[in-house]
Amino acid sequence: MSEFITIQVGQCGNQIGNCFWKCAVQEYGIDLFHYNRHSNSQQIPKLPGMFESFSSFFCCPENISCKSLSTISDLESANIKARALCIDMEDSVVARFRKGSLRGLFNNDCLLTNYPGSGNNWAEGFFSHGSHHYEDISERIRKAVECCDGLHGFLLLYSLGGGTGSGLGSRVLSLLEDQYPHIDRLVTCVYPAGNEDVITAPYNVALATNELIRNASCVFPVNNQALTEICGRAKLGEAKDKTSRYFRDVNNIIVNMLLHLTSGARFPGSLNVDMNEIATNLVPFPGMHFLTSSVSPLSSITMKPPLPGCTTRVDDILSGTWARTNQLIKGDPLSGMVLGAALIVRGDASLCDIRRNVEKLKKKVRFPSWNQDAVKVGMCSVAPPWHKLSALGLFNSSSLATLFEETSFQFNKLFRRRAHIHHYTKVDGFEIASFFESLEQLQDIAEAYKGLETHQPVIPHRFKVL
Template structure:
């Protein structure tokens, strides 16, 4: 039988001995995970899947009707209703940890549960465990998203993430679908419809929280497989991110070092992730040389969100390497990258390097890059433009104002917060391009 070691205990709890200790071999393994959704479809499918025994139903909170793609319903109705239960289930999960380092939150922003209940839970974590890092993997809606109110939900949710998260790793369906297409030799495969990459829901009141990263969509086998492949890319990103916490290495990087080294200002904590080689459940396109590993990770096609960091300014960057890569390989590629990448003037050497000796299964090596880069502001601008197209016409506002506890002023406050965030990144871009400190310009949103 497999040994239950420290690497496995990072994400899993093993069966207990008679005196309360953990068994030395794998037995009754359960994930250190809390699953939350305000409808039962996706979670129900998860508990019918091959992974059904991995999750502990004691750490499960669901409802029936869903949040109706409404942030206010998720935040104020379900957040209030399940506030005590959320606190309690997190407390019980935390008590099973020997050395709690970090909370990972995985949720979408376009729907009601992911954005509303998700950010409510983030507030609980900030209040109850203020010294524990909170890293959020947030699914940004695509431009062709079929949730009408997703611009509202996204802006309201981002306001909470900006204030409460330590780091946000945004991903989107469009970028992930492009990766799958390239793995299969085609980049023209359409994006699966649905509120988030985690799963697609065909119930009357769609919910897009879909927290379990491995959930299989309900609608069809074809779409389900597509979402599984996309989820696998995100799961690999999280595995690479936590590899130093699980395995030995020459330059290990703790989770707290990510925020410490990549976030120079509290609000500017949105990190663009990229990884090489491209891999999904059944396919891997491994580069022939180590140098290609680094070159690929700094191209647009390998970013987990639709952005091109190399054309913009870096505040800081992390290289998290796994496998058979030497220190000289890393140094050589950093020197090469510094010649073509643009960093802010006050952080020219803004690299954080980690090297884990254990490679991913089936690969000789891999590279995860995390970039605090001004390219993210383009996504913020797209979201703001979509938001104002609805907000200027007061469309669908009554769905939010009818929810007890919701204040109409939250729309303007959240939009202003996102606009300020855009301006902060934009100012750093201009300072680097011009070598000056320009006056802060007011963002103009096209109608």
């Protein structure tokens, strides 16, 4: 069974992580809301084949029958631990793992905090905290890796707009590339909405994107603006502000995508897609490994029974994966050239249903001339809790060029005036050349994606495998 170690960095990374562990536990039918067995609790049904995969996310002592686990206190008594590393350079968010309802899943080796954050400065995160904690982080990762029998990948969670997630997260990513080059590094990163209060976000985003191009195996970018709009459409959270309720709702969407993404590696299925098949099929050129994602139906993001009236029609659910409105990053992947696509279906659908919808999708997509058949299909038999069927769409599309162009544009607005750069250049280890390099890298990848539109991909020298 494939195992994953989740590494969550900074406020955003740990808030997504908080949501991730709650949903992951519930996905295995563990009652999150009742500490002890409770006769009236609305139990999530346990499905056949579910528990064989418990060790994908959790480190279980030998001789534990996972089938007998029903509540959080059962997990505690069985000494089950999350395969996780929660890092932040302040304490408030990680404290929830120490004190919250899931505290039994995290021991001290999982939790690393400091004071007082990275002040929205990538260089502080990457160099100051990154250098100070390098050995410690490396040692904690080594211990987590040692607890695995079949480690498939690291799931990294962080935002790109702040300092700790983007800077220290990038440093952890480069450490992993260095020390575990053959293990997948799958990064889910949050691009800011554009109307946020982190003035230096364009620098942090550009510097961190440069590292993502160089060191990640696959990146699943999400964008707070797209997520907010999805919440509105799914009739979640009225709150428009950055309240904890708002973040809980948007984070649920990201987590649902991640659970879906890893479902084929965790649960049985008639046509299972392992994670490495996704990268092999969807990433034809090194560096161009940014995949847009979409979840359908939107009701599956809530971890609650669907509201009456929600669609259960297979065709509606599958076509939802390529609807512009369901994308976790702003934009329409079908508006560009699609290098590769994947449809990962969970639950009750036949191969015939899926083939019919793949044909529909193919009619809407422009594929490159050298790969007209680039849709990978996965079928996993375990649907998300409360649902009979759900689907995840992944696209490697040239439409992402706009994300990189927009990032360069925002970066240049500040950099043209050299605004705020002294905060970065005063950090030991940071050189102004990193700004130029990041900008060049962003422009290169935008060009490479745009080149696909004209069927003449211009793959920059540094993306090439030599």
